[in-house]
Amino acid sequence: MRHRRQRFHGKGWIVTGLLIAAPFLSFTAMGAPITFNTALPVAKDEFVFRQQLRWLSSGDDPSGMSRDMSVFASISVLGYGVNSKLAVFGVLPWMDKTLEMTDGSADVERDNRGLGDLAGFARYTVWQEDAPGRTFRLAGFGGVTVPTGDDDKSDHLGQLPPSLQDGTGTWNGFGGVVATWQTLDYEIDGQLSYRENRAANGFAFGDETRLDLSWQQRLWPRELSSGVPGFLYGVLELNWLHQGKNHINGQDDPDSGGDILWLSPGLQYVTKRWVVEALVQKPISQNLNGAMLENEVIVTTSFRIKF
Amino acid sequence: MIKIIRMLFLSASLVYVGAWAQDPVYQVGVDGLACPFCAYGIEKQLQKLDGVKSVETDIAKGRVVVTMDDGKVLDRPLVEQAVKNAGFTLRSFEQIEEPAQ
Numbered sequence: 216m217r218h219r220r221q222r223f224h225g226k227g228w229i230v231t232g233l234l235i236a237a238p239f240l241s242f243t244a245m246g247a248p249i250t251f252n253t254a255l256p257v258a259k260d261e262f263v264f265r266q267q268l269r270w271l272s273s274g275d276d277p278s279g280m281s282r283d284m285s286v287f288a289s290i291s292v293l294g295y296g297v298n299s300k301l302a303v304f305g306v307l308p309w310m311d312k313t314l315e316m317t318d319g320s321a322d323v324e325r326d327n328r329g330l331g332d333l334a335g336f337a338r339y340t341v342w343q344e345d346a347p348g349r350t351f352r353l354a355g356f357g358g359v360t361v362p363t364g365d366d367d368k369s370d371h372l373g374q375l376p377p378s379l380q381d382g383t384g385t386w387n388g389f390g391g392v393v394a395t396w397q398t399l400d401y402e403i404d405g406q407l408s409y410r411e412n413r414a415a416n417g418f419a420f421g422d423e424t425r426l427d428l429s430w431q432q433r434l435w436p437r438e439l440s441s442g443v444p445g446f447l448y449g450v451l452e453l454n455w456l457h458q459g460k461n462h463i464n465g466q467d468d469p470d471s472g473g474d475i476l477w478l479s480p481g482l483q484y485v486t487k488r489w490v491v492e493a494l495v496q497k498p499i500s501q502n503l504n505g506a507m508l509e510n511e512v513i514v515t516t517s518f519r520i521k522f
Numbered sequence: 523m524i525k526i527i528r529m530l531f532l533s534a535s536l537v538y539v540g541a542w543a544q545d546p547v548y549q550v551g552v553d554g555l556a557c558p559f560c561a562y563g564i565e566k567q568l569q570k571l572d573g574v575k576s577v578e579t580d581i582a583k584g585r586v587v588v589t590m591d592d593g594k595v596l597d598r599p600l601v602e603q604a605v606k607n608a609g610f611t612l613r614s615f616e617q618i619e620e621p622a623q
Contacts, residue, residue: 256557256559256560256563256609257563257609258562258563258564258566258567258607258608258609259567259607259608259609260607261562261563261566296563296609298607299606299607299608299609340609343554343609343611345553345554345610345611346553346554347551347553347584347613348555348556348582348584349554349556350553350554350555350556350610397556397557398556399556399557399581399582402556402557439581439582440582441580441582441583442578442579442580442581443558443561443579443580443581444558444581445558446557446558485557485558485559486558486559487558487559487561487562487565487579488562490559519559521559521562521563
């Protein structure tokens with residue numbers, strides 16, 4: 216669904232879609248959610264490493280320029296338990312972005328690949344209730360992204376638009392709350408987060424507000440045996456993103472910002488030491504401004520290990 | 523000769539069983555343990571304690587059985603801290619003769 220589409224400005228170099236600039240800094244990841252990292256459980260003096268591979272596709276161009284954008288990302292996440300309540304995380308994305316379009320009668324392709332902005336954040340558990348076979352956790356988290364990714368790359372057509380650059384060129388802050396209710400049969404996680412995107416070289420992506428809900432249901436084994444058997448979970452997540460309009464030299468870009476709601480089914484196999492998981496995010500509602508590209512699908516695979 | 527061999531074998535078996543039986547075994551009840559990925563942390567924390575020989579988790583029962591080296595004792599305060607470091611809550615602590623089935 217496309218509602219607030221108003222007009223198309225320029226040649227579409229800048230206009231692409233939500234989740235292009237910072238598509239993979241969704242910090243909801245703990246014991247179970249796949250699309251976020253803030254819920255990852257880490258004991259004191261313990262490390263958890265998560266390697267995610269994501270592929271994102273956007274298209275359905277309303278501008279008549281047949282734009283299609285795809286992003287492949289490799290996201291490495293390392294978490295460390297400082298103590299039983301405080302954990303710190305680092306997230307480093309590597310991205311390969313491609314924008315295809317028709318400019319007049321010629322087909323044009325612009326692409327870029329490289330390390331993105333490094334993100335670091337801390338999570339502190341403020342409330343914990345444990346009972347036999349179940350637990351509830353409530354935590355706050357906050358952090359920054361560091362401009363480690365290039366934001367001034369060019370190709371034969373000139374400087375790449377911000378959505379194709381590796382990084383944002385500036386420090387951005389984010390924070391939120393994450394809650395987990397976990398039993399032996401299922402787990403429910405929820406995350407609410409906000410990210411402030413600051414300006415660099417006269418451009419700033421719109422600020423982002425996210426709400427992520429994740430439900431994991433144990434499918435196998437049906438009955439628990441002794442020891443620590445591996446669990447196969449069916450996963451269903453609901454992810455909502457609101458992004459404000461981008462700012463160009465202090466002015467709102469009418470072809471930016473909006474809301475997307477994804478429904479995301481997946482599978483997850485969890486053992487004592489490692490986890491493998493895969494999930495497909497399919498938009499069920501998109502309310503985008505101007506001539507933005509609609510998101511078509513996001514596919515995520517992930518591997519986790521503790522040490 | 524056969525009698526002597528039998529006696530030696532029996533004696534060796536008794537010595538082995540006696541030695542096995544001397545390893546103190548503790549049963550630790552843990553609240554909040556609800557997924558396999560969480561069990562690694564608590565086993566790692568308990569294995570750090572001095573004299574711990576092995577750690578076995580039963581996730582369905584929220585129970586961890588800790589076997590000590592011969593003559594070593596497991597202190598409740600240390601176990602409580604280890605469980606807390608892993609992010610869980612100690613529910614019970616007792617020494618048992620052998621791991622409960």
